[in-house]
Amino acid sequence: MAIAKVKKVEFIASNQHKKAILEEIQKSGVFHISDISDDFETTINDNELSDLQQSELLFANANFAIKVLTPYEKKKGLFPDPITLTEEELVEKAKNVNIKDITKKCTEQEDAIIKAKNENAILNEELKVLEPWKNLKTSLKNRNGSDNYASIFVLIKATNYEKVVKDVIEITNLSSIEKVSDNEKDIAAVIIFDREYEKEIKKILVDNKAVEAELPETDTLVKDYIHNTKEKIHSNEKQIKESEKELEKLAKHLDDLKILHDYLLWDQDKLNSNRKIGSTNYTFAIKGWMPEKNIPAFKEKLQKISNEFELTEITPTENETAPVIIKNSRVTNPFETLTKMYGLPKYNELDPTPYLSIFFVIYFALCLTDAGYGILMFVATFMALKFIKLGEGIKKLVRLLMYGGIFTTIIGILFGGWFGLTAEEVPAFLTYTTASGEQFFLLQQINAVTNPLAVLILSLALGYLQILVGIFMKFIHDFKTGNKLDAVLDTGTWAFMLTGIAVFVLGAAGVLPTAEIGKWWVIAGAALLILTQGRASKNIVGKFFTGVLSLYGLVGYMSDVLSYSRLLALGLATAIIGLAVNVIVNLAGGIPYIGWLLAAIIFVGGHLFNLLINTLGSFIHSGRLQFVEFFSKFMEGGGKEFTPLERKTKYVFIKQ
Amino acid sequence: MTEFFAEMGGLALAIAGASIAVILGGIGSSVGVGLAGQAGAGVVTEQPEKFGKVLVLEALPGTQGIYGFLVGFLILLVTGILTGEPKDLSIAQGWQLFFACFPAGLACLLSGIHQGKVTAGGMNMVAKDESNMGKAMVLSAMVETYAVLGFLVSALLVFFIKL
Numbered sequence: 001m002a003i004a005k006v007k008k009v010e011f012i013a014s015n016q017h018k019k020a021i022l023e024e025i026q027k028s029g030v031f032h033i034s035d036i037s038d039d040f041e042t043t044i045n046d047n048e049l050s051d052l053q054q055s056e057l058l059f060a061n062a063n064f065a066i067k068v069l070t071p072y073e074k075k076k077g078l079f080p081d082p083i084t085l086t087e088e089e090l091v092e093k094a095k096n097v098n099i100k101d102i103t104k105k106c107t108e109q110e111d112a113i114i115k116a117k118n119e120n121a122i123l124n125e126e127l128k129v130l131e132p133w134k135n136l137k138t139s140l141k142n143r144n145g146s147d148n149y150a151s152i153f154v155l156i157k158a159t160n161y162e163k164v165v166k167d168v169i170e171i172t173n174l175s176s177i178e179k180v181s182d183n184e185k186d187i188a189a190v191i192i193f194d195r196e197y198e199k200e201i202k203k204i205l206v207d208n209k210a211v212e213a214e215l216p217e218t219d220t221l222v223k224d225y226i227h228n229t230k231e232k233i234h235s236n237e238k239q240i241k242e243s244e245k246e247l248e249k250l251a252k253h254l255d256d257l258k259i260l261h262d263y264l265l266w267d268q269d270k271l272n273s274n275r276k277i278g279s280t281n282y283t284f285a286i287k288g289w290m291p292e293k294n295i296p297a298f299k300e301k302l303q304k305i306s307n308e309f310e311l312t313e314i315t316p317t318e319n320e321t322a323p324v325i326i327k328n329s330r331v332t333n334p335f336e337t338l339t340k341m342y343g344l345p346k347y348n349e350l351d352p353t354p355y356l357s358i359f360f361v362i363y364f365a366l367c368l369t370d371a372g373y374g375i376l377m378f379v380a381t382f383m384a385l386k387f388i389k390l391g392e393g394i395k396k397l398v399r400l401l402m403y404g405g406i407f408t409t410i411i412g413i414l415f416g417g418w419f420g421l422t423a424e425e426v427p428a429f430l431t432y433t434t435a436s437g438e439q440f441f442l443l444q445q446i447n448a449v450t451n452p453l454a455v456l457i458l459s460l461a462l463g464y465l466q467i468l469v470g471i472f473m474k475f476i477h478d479f480k481t482g483n484k485l486d487a488v489l490d491t492g493t494w495a496f497m498l499t500g501i502a503v504f505v506l507g508a509a510g511v512l513p514t515a516e517i518g519k520w521w522v523i524a525g526a527a528l529l530i531l532t533q534g535r536a537s538k539n540i541v542g543k544f545f546t547g548v549l550s551l552y553g554l555v556g557y558m559s560d561v562l563s564y565s566r567l568l569a570l571g572l573a574t575a576i577i578g579l580a581v582n583v584i585v586n587l588a589g590g591i592p593y594i595g596w597l598l599a600a601i602i603f604v605g606g607h608l609f610n611l612l613i614n615t616l617g618s619f620i621h622s623g624r625l626q627f628v629e630f631f632s633k634f635m636e637g638g639g640k641e642f643t644p645l646e647r648k649t650k651y652v653f654i655k656q
Numbered sequence: 657m658t659e660f661f662a663e664m665g666g667l668a669l670a671i672a673g674a675s676i677a678v679i680l681g682g683i684g685s686s687v688g689v690g691l692a693g694q695a696g697a698g699v700v701t702e703q704p705e706k707f708g709k710v711l712v713l714e715a716l717p718g719t720q721g722i723y724g725f726l727v728g729f730l731i732l733l734v735t736g737i738l739t740g741e742p743k744d745l746s747i748a749q750g751w752q753l754f755f756a757c758f759p760a761g762l763a764c765l766l767s768g769i770h771q772g773k774v775t776a777g778g779m780n781m782v783a784k785d786e787s788n789m790g791k792a793m794v795l796s797a798m799v800e801t802y803a804v805l806g807f808l809v810s811a812l813l814v815f816f817i818k819l
Contacts, residue, residue, distance in 0.1 A: 341794070417752075522726055569808035576730065583729075620797040
């Protein structure tokens with residue numbers, strides 16, 4: 001329901017039990033260890049450091065193997081069951097994993113694949129170069145010629161070929177150009193000529209943008225060489241396939257690897273916490289925080305290991321702030337997601353979670369206002385909770401959305417939102433006619449599209465109520481925990497004033513029988529504010545003007561209230577997009593033959609789109625109203641989270 | 657001038673308004689989603705597992721285009737263009753609908769672009785630490801407020817202008 005009480009504690013014990021005690025601390029997961037390494041010369045000894053390095057090495061291996069093997073894992077359905085074990089089973093299994101062997105095999109096969117792939121890339125490139133020369137009648141052995149004559153293998157642009165031939169013959173008659181192959185673009189040719197003219201001929205080639213081919217020096221014919229290369233590529237491909245098969249076999253160990261990964265994660269967290277612990281030759285000391293209610297049970301567990309320890313509560317120093325744990329009932333704990341999104345309250349502040357919960361779901365529902373969407377959302381989230389195993393964080397979010405679905409359904413029914421349909425479009429037995437002659441869905445009370453002003457007033461009223469609640473929360477909290485006089489004069493006066501305004505407005509609107517009471521209440525409230533808000537000023541004039549100026553605070557509250565008009569806007573947006581989808585559906589339905597199919601597709605797709613985009617918007621904007629408009633009234637936030645040394649897992653679900 | 661508008665008629669003015677709302681909102685969101693998407697592509701290159709979160713963030717500046725579209729749609733609806741029997745609007749009514757489109761159009765244009773910039777910044781937050789997702793979304797939603805308000809006024813105007 002609130003922020004749990006935590007105590008600062010100091011723990012001293014003999015070094016000989018250090019390992020076992022740390023293990024126990026991690027197992028119970030109730031000790032938030034503070035860093036006191038600055039006060040000690042030794043914090044982590046050589047043994048622990050080598051243990052840690054060993055653990056880190058194994059962890060890196062496990063991570064590597066998981067990364068390599070994951071693509072080769074056989075998929076087990078869309079939502080595979082996660083690995084579920086008790087802590088003891090996890091430790092037991094983790095010890096039996098032969099990580100060295102698996103890592104070695106993974107590395108071998110992975111290397112083989114990479115080597116084969118790289119080789120094939122090079123070979124394929126070579127094939128491309130050789131392709132134009134495959135009809136060459138001679139081998140490539142003396143492809144550069146001898147002292148007397150030179151030969152050049154060259155690719156010449158088809159358009160330039162005639163010119164090259166002419167130019168070469170002009171230079172020397174003792175030359176020959178032999179076409180090896182030609183396609184539309186390039187002609188492959190061998191030019192043989194007297195060594196003497198090498199420079200001139202090469203210049204001709206450069207001038208005509210002919211490219212010398214870089215061919216391998218071999219005894220065989222090009223045709224045979226190509227054949228050999230292709231065979232090599234083929235055998236490499238076979239090698240890749242074999243290695244992949246091996247990896248697929250190894251992928252059966254993935255579950256074991258994941259178990260080991262999580263075990264090593266614990267191990268490292270535990271070993272790393274040695275860095276925060278102070279130790280001397282014979283003893284070690286831990287300082288930190290524990291929830292008050294967990295201390296006795298924790299002591300009992302430690303006594304099973306050894307009696308030689310000292311666990312004392314100490315008073316924190318002035319500038320130390322306790323880490324924060326927020327505890328809420330099963331019903332409201334999904335809303336902790338929102339509180340954590342903003343950041344935790346300070347240790348001495350209120351936990352806003354239970355207070356924001358009801359406002360949040362109502363706002364969320366008002367932003368969607370469609371019973372059809374509400375039911376869809378409820379069914380989807382309910383099924384997900386029932387049939388899919390989800391992590392803690394996600395589970396909370398899904399539960400939150402399930403609450404949202406329920407409230408959206410209720411508010412959707414009251415507002416007559418059913419997939420953006422109008423009451424005229426559905427069978428008559430589902431509707432009724434109101435006193436003013438409007439056609440409504442059964443149970444519908446208001447039509448937001450024809451009567452948006454009523455919804456606007458509702459939104460603003462909800463906003464006013466929430467801000468009032470916020471101020472009263474601050475008042476009560478300050479009154480209980482702080483200086484009572486300051487609480488009354490600072491916050492109490494505003495609570496009085498704002499309640500007065502509400503009474504006045506309700507009176508003026510005719511909800512209450514008279515506005516007279518409210519009027520005098522507001523005047524009294526204003527006078528009170530003028531008298532009290534300037535009390536810190538030194539002279540009487542200063543007191544008066546600061547008091548008068550404080551009334552300006554009203555503008556701030558009013559702008560906060562106006563911010564709630566977004567509830568109407570977002571609700572309208574959902575309704576109108578739904579309406580637009582239905583209009584398009586009707587248009588599509590008019591197309592002959594395939595009209596009904598198109599209409600069905602557009603109906604489903606359009607409404608799903610509307611649901612998704614507006615759920616996102618509703619969530620964010622309802623959240624923002626809490627963070628910006630509500631929280632600012634009673635909390636600063638910025639609390640440090642209570643992060644005990646505990647057994648965290650990434651892949652494995654721990655069964656209790 | 658008067659002759660020109662008389663020739664044009666009220667309906668054309670209303671259509672011009674609808675076009676402006678849709679176009680300005682569309683530009684705002686296109687630029688905004690574009691900015692966010694570029695930043696997001698960078699994040700996904702390095703950390704492909706964050707694609708889902710990046711996609712959600714990228715969608716945030718997309719709502720301005722929807723608000724603009726909705727105002728345009730409302731105009732089509734109230735003027736009867738959608739039902740195939742357009743109402744005979746006076747020039748004055750045409751102007752009223754025309755101006756009713758500006759709050760949504762202009763607010764969506766600018767807020768879409770700026771929301772895109774804030775969201776692009778939010779992408780960096782998510783790149784560094786996934787748990788910043790909520791904070792990034794809220795920061796981005798702050799900019800959207802003014803598009804929502806613009807849309808609200810435009811929608812109310814279109815509803816309540818007597819035709």
